[in-house]
Amino acid sequence: xxxxxxxxxxxxxxxxxxxxxxxxxxxxxxxxxxxxxxxxxxxxxxxxxxxxxxxxxxxxxxxxxxxxxxxxxxxxxxxxxxxxxxxxxxxxxxxxxxxxxxxxxxxxxxxxxxxxxxxxxxxxxxxxxxxxxxxxxxxxxxxxxxxxxxxxxxxxxxxxxxxxxxxxxxxxxxxxxxxxxxxxxxxxxxxxxxxxxxxxxxxxxxxxxxxxxxxxxxxxxxxxxxxxxxxxxxxxxxxxxxxxxxxxxxxxxxxxxxxxxxxxxxxxxxxxxxxxxxxxxxxxxxxxxxxxxxxxxxxxxxxxxxxxxxxxxxxxxxxxxxxxxxxxxxxxxxxxxxxxxxxxxxxxxxxxxxxxxxxxxxxxxxxxxxxxxxxxxxxxxxxxxxxxxxxxxxxxxxxxxxxxxxxxxxxxxxxxxxxxxxxxxxxxxxxxxxxxxxxxxxxxxxxxxxxxxxxxxxxxxxxxxxxxxxxxxxxxxxxxxxxxx
Amino acid sequence: xxxxxxxxxxxxxxxxxxxxxxxxxxxxxxxxxxxxxxxxxxxxxxxxxxxxxxxxxxxxxxxxxxxxxxxxxxxxxxxxxxxxxxxxxxxxxxxxxxxxxxxxxxxxxxxxxxxxxxxxxxxxxxxxxxxxxxxxxxxxxxxxxxxxxxxxxxxxxxxxxxxxxxxxxxxxxxxxxxxxxxxxxxxxxxxxxxxxxxxxxxxxxxxxxxxxxxxxxxxxxxxxxxxxxxxxxxxxxxxxxxxxxxxxxxxxxxxxxxxxxxxxxxxxxxxxxxxxxxxxxxxxxxxxxxxxxxxxxxxxxxxxxxxxxxxxxxxxxxxxxxxxxxxxxxxxxxxxxxxxxxxxxxxxxxxxxxxxxxxxxxxxxxxxxxxxxxxxxxxxxxxxxxxxxxxxxxxxxxxxxxxxxxxxxxxxxxxxxxxxxxxxxxxxxxxxxxxxxxxxxxxxxxxxxxxxxxxxxxxxxxxxxxxxxxxxxxxxxxxxxxxxx
Numbered sequence: 001x002x003x004x005x006x007x008x009x010x011x012x013x014x015x016x017x018x019x020x021x022x023x024x025x026x027x028x029x030x031x032x033x034x035x036x037x038x039x040x041x042x043x044x045x046x047x048x049x050x051x052x053x054x055x056x057x058x059x060x061x062x063x064x065x066x067x068x069x070x071x072x073x074x075x076x077x078x079x080x081x082x083x084x085x086x087x088x089x090x091x092x093x094x095x096x097x098x099x100x101x102x103x104x105x106x107x108x109x110x111x112x113x114x115x116x117x118x119x120x121x122x123x124x125x126x127x128x129x130x131x132x133x134x135x136x137x138x139x140x141x142x143x144x145x146x147x148x149x150x151x152x153x154x155x156x157x158x159x160x161x162x163x164x165x166x167x168x169x170x171x172x173x174x175x176x177x178x179x180x181x182x183x184x185x186x187x188x189x190x191x192x193x194x195x196x197x198x199x200x201x202x203x204x205x206x207x208x209x210x211x212x213x214x215x216x217x218x219x220x221x222x223x224x225x226x227x228x229x230x231x232x233x234x235x236x237x238x239x240x241x242x243x244x245x246x247x248x249x250x251x252x253x254x255x256x257x258x259x260x261x262x263x264x265x266x267x268x269x270x271x272x273x274x275x276x277x278x279x280x281x282x283x284x285x286x287x288x289x290x291x292x293x294x295x296x297x298x299x300x301x302x303x304x305x306x307x308x309x310x311x312x313x314x315x316x317x318x319x320x321x322x323x324x325x326x327x328x329x330x331x332x333x334x335x336x337x338x339x340x341x342x343x344x345x346x347x348x349x350x351x352x353x354x355x356x357x358x359x360x361x362x363x364x365x366x367x368x369x370x371x372x373x374x375x376x377x378x379x380x381x382x383x384x385x386x387x388x389x390x391x392x393x394x395x396x397x398x399x400x401x402x403x404x405x406x407x408x409x410x411x412x413x414x415x416x417x418x419x420x421x422x423x424x425x426x427x428x429x430x431x432x433x434x435x436x437x438x439x440x441x442x443x444x445x446x447x448x449x450x451x452x453x454x455x456x457x458x459x460x461x462x463x464x465x466x467x468x469x470x471x472x473x474x475x476x477x478x479x480x481x482x483x484x485x
Numbered sequence: 486x487x488x489x490x491x492x493x494x495x496x497x498x499x500x501x502x503x504x505x506x507x508x509x510x511x512x513x514x515x516x517x518x519x520x521x522x523x524x525x526x527x528x529x530x531x532x533x534x535x536x537x538x539x540x541x542x543x544x545x546x547x548x549x550x551x552x553x554x555x556x557x558x559x560x561x562x563x564x565x566x567x568x569x570x571x572x573x574x575x576x577x578x579x580x581x582x583x584x585x586x587x588x589x590x591x592x593x594x595x596x597x598x599x600x601x602x603x604x605x606x607x608x609x610x611x612x613x614x615x616x617x618x619x620x621x622x623x624x625x626x627x628x629x630x631x632x633x634x635x636x637x638x639x640x641x642x643x644x645x646x647x648x649x650x651x652x653x654x655x656x657x658x659x660x661x662x663x664x665x666x667x668x669x670x671x672x673x674x675x676x677x678x679x680x681x682x683x684x685x686x687x688x689x690x691x692x693x694x695x696x697x698x699x700x701x702x703x704x705x706x707x708x709x710x711x712x713x714x715x716x717x718x719x720x721x722x723x724x725x726x727x728x729x730x731x732x733x734x735x736x737x738x739x740x741x742x743x744x745x746x747x748x749x750x751x752x753x754x755x756x757x758x759x760x761x762x763x764x765x766x767x768x769x770x771x772x773x774x775x776x777x778x779x780x781x782x783x784x785x786x787x788x789x790x791x792x793x794x795x796x797x798x799x800x801x802x803x804x805x806x807x808x809x810x811x812x813x814x815x816x817x818x819x820x821x822x823x824x825x826x827x828x829x830x831x832x833x834x835x836x837x838x839x840x841x842x843x844x845x846x847x848x849x850x851x852x853x854x855x856x857x858x859x860x861x862x863x864x865x866x867x868x869x870x871x872x873x874x875x876x877x878x879x880x881x882x883x884x885x886x887x888x889x890x891x892x893x894x895x896x897x898x899x900x901x902x903x904x905x906x907x908x909x910x911x912x913x914x915x916x917x918x919x920x921x922x923x924x925x926x927x928x929x930x931x932x933x934x935x936x937x938x939x940x941x942x943x944x945x946x947x948x949x950x951x952x953x954x955x956x957x958x959x960x961x962x963x964x965x966x967x968x969x970x
Contacts, residue, residue, distance in 0.1 A: 096740065097711035113746065114714035134834050136867025157745045158713050164778050164805035168739045168827050172802075175830025176866035183830075226582035228643050229599035254653045255581065260642045261599065293649050296781070296809050317657070320649035322807005324781050342653050345660025345668075346839040347831060349619050353838070354831040381661035382621025 070191035071153040073119065074170040074359070079128065079182030079352055081139045084121055084148045087179040092116035092152055095174055114158055120151040132181030133352040145181060147352075161197035163363055164323050166190070175353065182352030185359045192400065194366060198327065200405035201370040203336035205431045208370060208408055211312040211336065212287040214248050217462070219287070220454050221249030221435035223412065228255045231262050236270035243278040243286045245440070245447035246455075249433055252291035254317050254342045264292065264302050272309040289315035289338035289371075296325060300332050307334055318364055319343035330368020338410070339369035349382070357391040365395070365405045371433060372407040377423055379413035389426045396429055408433055415439050417457040417467075417480035424461035434458070444483050445476065453480035555676035556638040558604065559655040559844070564613065564667030564837055566624045569606055569633045572664040577601035577637055580659055599643055604636040617666030618837040630666060632837075646682035648848055649808050651675070660838065667837030670844045677885065679851060683812065685890035686855040688821035690916045693855060693893055696797040696821065697772040699733050702947070703905075704772070705939050706734030706920035708897065713740045716747050721755035728763040728771045730925070730932035731940075734918055737776035739802050739827045749777065749787050757794040774800035774823035774856075781810060785817050792819055803849055804828035815853020823895070824854035834867070842876040850880070850890045856918060857892040862908050864898035874911040881914055893918055900924050902942040902952075902965035909946035919943070929968050930961060938965035 080087040096116035127144035152170075159165040166188075175183050203211070212219050222242060224235055242250055258264035271288055279285040292302035292314050299321070303314050315338035316329055329337060347355045361372050374391040375383050391409070398404030409432045411423065416439030424430065436454060443450030456477040460470035471478040565572040581601035612629035644650040651673075660668050688696070697704050707727060709720055727735055743749035756773055764770040777787035777799050784806070788799050800823035801814055814822060832840045846857050859876040860868050876894070883889030894917045896908065901924030909915065921939060928935030941962040945955035956963040 097714045110711060110714035114711070134867075135836060136834065136869070138867075155746075158740065159742065159744045162742065162779050162783075164780065164802065164810070165740075165742045165744075167805040168742075168778065168802045168825075171804075171831065172739060172827035173830070173866070175828070175834055176860075176868065177830075178865065178867040185831075226595060226599070229582045229595035254657055255643065255650075257644065257647065257650045257653075259644045259650075293653065294647055295649065296813050298647075299809075317649065317653045319656075319807075320652040321809045322804075322811075324784075324806045324810025324813070325649070325808065328781050328809070340653075342657035343660070345658070345662075346656065349621065349660055350835045350838055351620060353835055375661075380663065381658070382619075382623075382663040383661065384621070 070156045070193065071117075072156055072159075072166065072170065072191065073151055073153045073189040075186040075188075076150045076152070077124075077147065077182065077184045077186055077352065078150055078180055079133055079145060079147045080180050081132070081137065081143055081145045082179050083140075083143070084123060084146055084150075085118070087177075088118050088121060088148075088150050088152075090177060090179050091150075091174050091183075092118050094177060095152070095169060095172060096154060096158065114155065117153045118150070119153050120149075122149045123147070124149055133350070134181045136178065137181035138178045147182065149186070156191050156193055161191075161193035163194070163198065163327065163367060166194075167323060167363070170359075171355070184352055184354055184356060186356045188359045188362055190362070190366075190399070195400045195403040198366045199330050199368050200366055200399070200403060201337070201368060201407050202330075202333065203370045204404075204406045205408050208287070208313075208336050208433075211285075212248050213284060216430070217455070217458055218430045218432045218434040219248040219408075220246075220451055220458075221251065221410075221412075221433045222247055222440050223251050223435060223437050224253055224256065225437050225441065227253035228259065229261070232266040232270040235262065235267055236274040239271050239274045239286070239288065240278065242440075242447060243275065243284070246451040247286055247440070247447075249287045249289070249313075249435070251289035251313075251315055251338060251435065254291060254293070254315075254340045257291045257293045258298065258302070264290070265305055268302075268306055268309050268311065272311060276310065285312065287312045289313040291315040291317070291340075293317045293320050293340075296328055299325070299329055303329070303333060303335065311335065313338055315340060317342055318369070319347075323363065323367060326364060326367040326369065333368065336370035337368055338371040339364055339373065339407070341373045344373075345381075357387070358394050361391065361394055361407070362399060365399065365407045369407050371410050374409045374411060376411040376413050376415045376434075377419045377426075379415075381413055385422075385426075389423075392427055392432065396427075396431060406431075410435060412436070416484035417453040417477055418484050420454070420457040421461040421467055424458070430458065430462060439480075439484065442483070443476070444479050449476040449479060452476040555641045555678065556602075557641055557644075557651065557655065557676065558636055558638045558674040560671040560673075561635045561637070562609075562632065562667065562669045562671055562837065563635055563665050564618055564630060564632045565665050566617070566622065566628055566630045567664050568625075568628070569608060569631055569635075570603070572662075573603050573606060573633075573635050573637075575662060575664050576635075576659050576668075577603050579662060580637070580654060580657060581639060581643065599640065602638045604638050605634075606636075607634045608632070609634055618835070619666045621663065622666035623663045632667065634671070641676050641678055646676075646678035648679070648683065648812065648852060651679075652808060652848070655844075656840070669837055669839055669841060671841045673844045673847055675847070675851075675884070680885045680888040680890075683851045684815050684853050685851055685884070685888060686822070686853060686892055687815075687818060688855045689889075689891045690893050693772070693798075693821050693918075696770075697733050698769060701915070702940070702943055703915045703917045703919040704733040704893075705731075705936055705943075706736065706895075706897075706918045707732055707925050708736050708920060708922050709738055709741065710922045710926065712738035713744065714746070717751040717755040720747065720752055721759040724756050724759040724771070724773065725763065727925075727932060728760065728767075728769070731936040732771055732925070732932075734772045734774070734798075734920070736774040736798075736800055736823060736920065739776060739778070739800075739825045742776045742778045743783065743787070749775070750790055753787075753790055753794050753796065757796060761795065770797065772797045774798040776800040776802070776825075778802045778805050781813055784810070784814055788814070788818060788820065796820065798823055800825060802827055803854070804832075808848065808852060811849060811852040811854065818853065821855035822853055823856040824849055824858065824892070826858045829858075830866070842872070843879050846876065846879055846892070847884060850884065850892045854892050856895050859894045859896060861896040861898050861900045862904040862911075864900075866898055870907075870911075874908075877912055877917065881912075881916060891916075895920060897921070901969040902938040902962055903969050905939070905942040905946040906952055909943070915943065915947060924965075924969065927968070928961070929964050934961040934964060937961035 125147040292299050293316050313336050317340045372395045375388045377385045395407045395409040412435040415436040440450030453476040456474045610632040777784050778801050798821050802825045857880050860873045862870045880892045880894040897920040900921040925935030938961040941959040
């Protein structure tokens with residue numbers, strides 16, 4: 001098992017460890033610093049200080065301090081009956097140096113140093129017409145309700161490269177401002193200091209493929225169903241059945257972590273044995289994402305238990321553990337982390353409130369998520385297909401050129417052999433997990449035919465063969481089309 | 486400083502430690518167990534097991550297992566165009582043993598053991614009339630859009646007493662179900678096993694009053710403003726000024742934790758000195774809530790730094806740290822935790838989506854929050870007054886009779902001397918923190934008059950004296966009424 005360590009935040013590095021970072025920014029100060037460090041001189045400094053003072057008393061400019069001039073950006077969709085620029089100015093004030101009356105301490109210099117800046121306002125609708133989207137907003141008395149796309153920026157120096165504090169800055173009190181009858185965060189852009197401060201996914205696409213032994217095409221996956229109710233040995237029996245059906249990946253349900261009716265350790269033991277036995281017979285080791293969601297000590301202990309039993313994946317519910325939980329798990333993990341987004345609906349379902357997945361998934365990838373759920377085409381929930389594809393595409397888009405933090409998108413919810421062609425046509429990638437429940441287990445000829453039908457549908461998708469044509473050569477696919485259409 | 490330790494979850498207790506728990510449930514089995522434990526016999530068991538097997542092989546019924554028959558309940562407001570009972574059955578299925586097709590493993594016995602149960606459906610609107618509240622919902626083709634109040638329950642045995650897993654169970658995938666054009670969680674009721682598993686607030690009202698040296702009436706508080714931009718010494722200067730003005734409580738802004746422009750430790754040092762100097766002069770030690778929001782190690786280190794500098798309160802942003810972060814902080818903390826709810830708007834602003842504060846605040850109190858933000862009457866945000874008061878009332882309502890977990894409600898946002906009478910009339914309590922920014926700093930006669938006007942307004946409120954009458958005796962109040970009306 002690879003033992004990748006958590007990346008040390010840049011501000012915890014001492015001079016020696018920082019050498020590599022310095023070499024990225026060659027300048028006279030950097031050379032001075034390198035010289036001093038090579039001579040064994042130590043210095044206390046933070047990445048954000050403009051100057052570094054060495055123990056011999058010499059002070060030089062910190063070449064890393066270019067970061068201190070960098071800014072965080074966030075895009076929003078807003079709806080307001082007020083003049084848009086005035087309303088957005090309130091938003092920027094609330095999220096930086098503002099209060100409802102001017103205070104003695106607020107100098108122009110202070111504002112220049114710390115204020116959020118309105119970078120851009122694009123009116124997208126001059127008159128919404130059918131009234132405010134959310135209740136509680138004030139109305140200035142005249143003027144139509146307008147919608148705009150807005151970009152704000154903040155100096156990184158306001159918070160430093162801290163994900164929890166980023167959250168309060170880009171997504172804090174602003175959703176409650178009475179100037180707005182709609183406010184949704186659409187995207188965020190973080191500077192390089194965040195890349196240095198957090199590990200990001202340790203496995204991503206390549207590491208997952210290696211551990212799941214799948215070189216090409218999507219990982220064909222499934223979920224342990226029923227969601228809750230199976231004991232450890234019943235779960236293991238299901239795993240054996242699915243392994244024999246040719247599955248690549250199985251995940252626990254998000255409702256099942258360490259319930260008394262199916263204790264985590266007993267489940268890991270039973271399932272690992274089943275996977276091991278199948279691997280001995282066939283050489284294929286199915287990846288199982290054990291849901292270790294819980295308090296921190298529990299998660300660490302459960303993670304280590306999975307490692308000691310030869311497991312290859314763990315799973316956590318993001319909204320259950322929160323950012324700090326995920327950051328800690330990300331640092332601790334020696335296995336890919338399958339990140340479940342249950343609860344996503346309350347963050348996103350109203351189109352003029354909350355979070356777009358484009359913004360939200362960035363935080364969790366940086367914290368260490370290797371797999372991110374994105375729903376699936378024609379799902380049983382209420383998300384539209386274009387939103388699903390936009391989410392998946394984002395997970396496969398690098399955060400930074402030299403630190404891409406790619407997470408494998410996980411398609412699930414009502415998936416069967418029917419959706420692969422359209423999924424591939426829109427995404428143009430097979431770096432994904434394609435998870436089906438009933439789409440495998442309820443195949444009329446059994447789970448093996450279910451798995452076969454999915455692989456066949458993906459082969460057709462990638463080669464550009466129409467599904468019906470492929471179905472003429474493949475009975476499992478033909479039967480699946482019949483059953484799920 | 487009191488060093489209360491985190492309560493050990495019941496399932497981690499060994500026989501000896503559990504004695505006290507057993508004595509609560511006297512029965513023949515409990516006596517047998519006590520006998521065996523007193524004889525030094527050990528047994529491995531979990532709180533949820535129906536039977537305990539001792540090392541001498543004897544098996545007895547576990548009196549604690551009454552918990553295993555207990556259930557978690559949650560209330561929801563739902564909106565659907567489908568027959569309500571059919572839609573709610575889907576909801577219960579999604580959050581327990583369901584999938585979109587019946588599966589081989591789903592036996593009647595398993596369902597009986599694990600399924601969520603629909604406890605109650607009350608139709609509150611037979612025909613909403615103006616169409617679905619949220620987009621994306623399916624419509625069966627006929628029938629009006631209805632609203633109902635619904636109660637579901639789950640066996641505790643599905644998840645055990647785990648807050649993170651509770652989150653996935655009561656507030657997981659259900660918000661996205663296409664059967665619903667509205668779904669909001671209104672309340673949750675947890676069984677006693679949760680009380681045993683988490684510490685709850687360690688200080689609450691009494692501990693906060695002791696540390697803040699305020700025996701009666703609300704703590705009069707304020708926020709460091711401008712939110713960001715002040716350095717450590719500027720912050721300390723402001724603290725001195727506020728202390729001299731007679732303040733009880735000051736909090737960092739949620740946008741300021743450990744930003745490079747105002748490093749946490751430098752701020753703690755400077756502010757603590759200011760507080761100490763004032764305490765030496767006057768005997769009054771102002772409570773300052775240092776915002777330690779960050780990664781886990783940072784939060785622990787910062788907490789310890791505050792303790793070592795004689796501080797009396799720390800603050801964390803709940804949506805920034807998440808449940809695991811808060812649980813860890815709750816276990817670690819030796820000081821009251823001031824819990825900030827910034828971001829609450831994205832969880833709650835649409836009346837048919839997300840979370841009611843009644844449900845949400847219970848999770849955080851159990852995790853350890855001593856102070857919970859509730860907004861204020863006539864606030865600058867868009868929350869209505871009845872919602873503010875309902876939130877505050879809940880924070881002061883016991884979670885369990887023998888483990889009340891009371892958190893002090895924190896009133897803030899646009900507060901001045903104007904709101905205390907109505908706040909007290911509706912809440913009938915002064916166990917709260919009343920925080921004003923401009924309501925103190927922008928008082929025409931300065932901050933001391935600002936603080937005085939607030940105390941005077943609260944005295945009037947409690948004694949039932951009309952504000953105008955009180956103002957005739959108190960110039961600071963009279964001037965405040967003039968300035969803020």
